Amino acid sequence: MASITASYPWTTAPLIAGAPMRLISGPSLAHAISSAGGIGFLAAGTDVSTLSENLSTFESLLSASPIPGAPSDVLPIGVGFIVWGADLNLAAKAFSELPEPPAAVWLFAPSSSEELGSWANGIRSATKGKSKIWVQVSCIADAIDAVRVADPDVFVIQGADAGGHGRYASAGLISLVPELIDAVRSYYAKGSGNASSPPKFIAAGGIADERGVNAILALGADGAALGTRFLAAEEAVIRKGYQDAVLNAVDGGNSTIRTDVYDKLRGTVGWPEGYGGRGVINLSYSDAVKGVSFEENEKLYKAAEGAGDEGWGEGKARMTTYAGTAVGLVKKVATAGDIVKELRGEIVVQRI
Ligand SMILES: Cc1cc2nc3c(=O)[nH]c(=O)nc-3n(C[C@H](O)[C@H](O)[C@H](O)COP(=O)(O)O)c2cc1C
Known part of the structure; x- marks a missing residue:
């Protein structure tokens, strides 16, 4: 099975994603993370009104500083939506107006399975299937629901340690990652789900350094998504x-x-x-x-x-x-590029 980095050809294994953080993950942070071989997510959150402007700022950054290996048919970033509060029509319009849509769209916290299904279909049709659908879930029941209605390309498995919003009822990654992967794979093995494109799995929640990344890889995840660590990135929009x-x-x-x-x-x-x-x-x-x-x-x-x-x-x-x-574990401010390299173990950190 092709590795996850094959779908995002500018990226380097292990895949590091910058989680979309409402108001904080803007174009500069997303560009810096993707430039270092990760995938940065712009946060649209619940307010889609600034999305077009943020995407055009990202396009300017990209033309001033191209990302080697980025394909020509998608933008080398993702965009994250908080589904219950965001406007799908506005999002689809913003994407259909772009010469290339984002490589990934991250969906989180729908108010119902039907709403999640509408978003996955709506984004796929607005982007002619070019944007991969990432769905963040924090329990097995939500994952199986998501397979049923959205057929995600990637699951972001959100553990209880995660910063920002998440389910109160969730487990730590050490039990959640393997159980969720097994549950989704067995659903596919039974002939449910689209067997030609089984999803990949990214872990999120409490990962802040190379040791955390290695741990989730050992648990069977294909990569890591981080929010809290990037709060201390120079490019974060943060007081x-x-x-x-x-x-x-x-x-x-x-x-x-x-x-x-x-x-x-x-x-x-x-x-x-x-x-x-x-x-x-x-x-x-x-x-x-x-x-x-x-x-x-x-x-x-x-x-x-x-x-x-x-x-x-x-x-x-x-x-x-x-x-x-x-x-x-977050002790210093650094460029997002250096943070991504530290997470991949390319920059060695003196800990004590
Ligand atoms: C400040 C902050 C804001 C966040 N905002 C969003 C958001 O807008 N959309 C979303 O899907 N997740 C959001 N999250 C959750 C992240 O997607 C992710 O689950 C979390 O950051 C992972 O855990 P970590 O913070 O320990 O790395 C946010 C997290 C933080 C810390």
Whole structure:
């Protein structure tokens, strides 16, 4: 069976993907990751209105700095959508207006299987089948549902450690990756699914260095997708206060939590049932747990929002700081290109 890098010919094994992070993964980050032989994802998130502009910025970056090995019929990046909140018609229109569509489209958190199916079909038809469909799931049931309705080219297996949104009910990658791969393969073996193109598997959640990449390869995954590690990329669109909070956080099992407190405080509501966002614990969360009223907590949050980087200030941090349990492994800011090379073991890191 052809390796996953054959489908994305500018990439180098093991495949490293930069996860789409709403508001953070812009054209520069995606270009830098793909230029280093990974695949960068632009985050459209729930707001498709800026997609065309971001794609055209990416095209300018690409013409100024071409990516060797990139094919001529697709753009050497992906685009990620948070399906429940995004507009499929706008997305399809943005892609059909492009000379070449993105090589991959990442679908996450549909409100129903039917919605996921409509997105997979809609994107395939808008891009004449050129964009591969990646679907991020965090449990076996969602994976089997996705095979049924979307026939994904790639599964992104999201483990419980992942930063940002994910299912509360999910397992760590060490059990989830092999069980999910076996479940999907056995579904295909029974004659269900499109046997001519069985999917590939990318693991996401808690991977931050070469050791994590090697671990998920040993579990049977074809590559790794990372969000939290790229929060400390020079090209990430991120406030310094947020980035510093990620660099300063350690012991992610203790210092991060999956919760809906931050969604409520900043009004990013509407997620399907069962999803919460993992972020660094700060006063907004601890006040909610202590029983401070929502109105009071929201007032304090708005004040922190107005305080710029101080909203992440030591001892008074309140701002949303989505990040996964691997925060403790994120120690320095680097170019996304160097991060990708470190993850592949091409740059050796002095750890202690
Ligand atoms: C700040 C942040 C924002 C994220 N935004 C999105 C998003 O817009 N769409 C999406 O599919 N996943 C999003 N995710 C989740 C990632 O797709 C991925 O599952 C996660 O980053 C992997 O775990 P890691 O953070 O430990 O690398 C986000 C993650 C983070 C940390």
